Amino acid sequence: MTTILLTCGETSGEHHASLLVREIRRRDPGCRVLALGGAELAAAGAEIVFPLEKYAVMGFGEVIAKLPSFVALERSLGRLVSGGGIDVFIPVDYPGLNLRLARGARRRRVPVLYYISPQVWAWGGWRVRGMRRSVDLMAVILPFEEELYRRAGIPVVFAGHPMLDEIAAPAEPKSAPAGPEERCTVMLFPGSRLQEFRRIYPVFVEAARILHGRFPGARFLVGLAPMIPDAEAPVGQEMRSYLGVARDGVEALSRSALALAVSGTVTLQTALSGTPMVVCYRTSSLNYRLGKLLVRVPRIAMPNVLAGHSLVPELIQNDATPRRIADAAARILGDGAAYRRISSALLGLRDRLVGDGGVPRLAEIALRMANGEPAAAAVRDTAGGGRGPR
Numbered sequence: 001m002t003t004i005l006l007t008c009g010e011t012s013g014e015h016h017a018s019l020l021v022r023e024i025r026r027r028d029p030g031c032r033v034l035a036l037g038g039a040e041l042a043a044a045g046a047e048i049v050f051p052l053e054k055y056a057v058m059g060f061g062e063v064i065a066k067l068p069s070f071v072a073l074e075r076s077l078g079r080l081v082s083g084g085g086i087d088v089f090i091p092v093d094y095p096g097l098n099l100r101l102a103r104g105a106r107r108r109r110v111p112v113l114y115y116i117s118p119q120v121w122a123w124g125g126w127r128v129r130g131m132r133r134s135v136d137l138m139a140v141i142l143p144f145e146e147e148l149y150r151r152a153g154i155p156v157v158f159a160g161h162p163m164l165d166e167i168a169a170p171a172e173p174k175s176a177p178a179g180p181e182e183r184c185t186v187m188l189f190p191g192s193r194l195q196e197f198r199r200i201y202p203v204f205v206e207a208a209r210i211l212h213g214r215f216p217g218a219r220f221l222v223g224l225a226p227m228i229p230d231a232e233a234p235v236g237q238e239m240r241s242y243l244g245v246a247r248d249g250v251e252a253l254s255r256s257a258l259a260l261a262v263s264g265t266v267t268l269q270t271a272l273s274g275t276p277m278v279v280c281y282r283t284s285s286l287n288y289r290l291g292k293l294l295v296r297v298p299r300i301a302m303p304n305v306l307a308g309h310s311l312v313p314e315l316i317q318n319d320a321t322p323r324r325i326a327d328a329a330a331r332i333l334g335d336g337a338a339y340r341r342i343s344s345a346l347l348g349l350r351d352r353l354v355g356d357g358g359v360p361r362l363a364e365i366a367l368r369m370a371n372g373e374p375a376a377a378a379v380r381d382t383a384g385g386g387r388g389p390r
Helices: 011-027 041-044 061-067 067-082 097-107 127-129 143-151 194-214 248-257 263-270 287-293 303-308 322-333 336-353 358-370 375-381
Strands: 003-008 032-037 049-051 088-090 113-115 138-139 156-158 184-189 218-224 241-247 258-262 275-279 314-316
Touching: 003 011, 003 067, 003 097, 003 358, 011 032, 011 041, 011 088, 011 113, 011 263, 011 358, 032 041, 032 067, 041 049, 049 067, 067 097, 088 097, 088 358, 097 127, 113 358, 127 143, 138 143, 138 358, 138 375, 143 156, 184 194, 184 248, 184 263, 194 218, 194 258, 194 275, 194 322, 218 248, 248 263, 258 263, 258 322, 263 275, 263 303, 263 336, 275 303, 275 322, 303 336, 314 322, 322 336, 358 375
Parallel strands: 003 032, 003 088, 032 049, 088 113, 113 138, 138 156, 184 218, 184 258, 218 241, 258 275, 275 314
Antiparallel strands: none
8 A cells, every 4th residue: 555644834735735635546545645734635535643733833933932843743753754654755845844854754765756845946045955865856836946946956847836726717807896886805815824814814904994995895805714713803893794704715716806915825826816916924023034134036925926027016014004005905996907907917827837737647746656666757757748727
């Protein structure tokens, strides 16, 4: 029986990993997948040996506070790998823990298929050289990452972005509301981790209140990530007529006019639906200062990174105030021509994310590596499986 160990440390990584696990188990129903993950991976058929909710944190300060738990987790995972019986290790994003585990796995001759590259192009470029000793194959989901790893001498395959399967493109770019009174939906995505949610949720709610005063037809829906308890998203009595809360909320993007979103995976989901957005990011002062020292890209929102210019507004740290967020949103909603240009440009990003074979090909590569086939041969023998859906 094939046994795979898969580790991910955040909700977005778990979501992508669950699609891969479903495809692996479709091809090999007897395959056993042990995982650091949560409910979504469990639903896909993985055995959760370490629950994700115990370890999902963000920011330097938060990681330091939970360092003893991470040390214990890393030791436990290391023992699992060294105990034998793991045919392939699939770390998903989450570089700090996963790169150390990958090094240990390779020392024990367990092949490593790293799915979803750490964002070394944005920060931590020094880590790329070390990956040559830690990874048998890097499976990337962003097109510009492929050349980065090729230059570093790391075997790489561009798998295409799995979100293309999940987010349907509208038949044509969206149009702005005809006027302030026209009914429209504005999504609020305050983040998937509790720390970031608590920082930005009150800001987004106040921005919604201000924006509703200018666009009385707007209705607001908070997309609550899986690990955020309902109690963390209170709605005051005075706002209940136009502000609601839904679990996840991504499925509502197709009928939404705008989104206010924390920088992260949801900004790409929003872009693929052709929905204009305002992207925000706030963290602790310590995390922000340290981040400014490490981050080497001029933009943080993935649609802007892919486009190579500021396609949608970004409001970071002290700029992410309710008033400025509402102002940026009002400018988009109130300019029909600019709104349609943004929607069209966002939909144009889809073609850049199409890979050869997508998740089905990656599942086949994983199973071949688990059965002892070298990574280069697995990539070669599965090539030409067809471009993934747009």
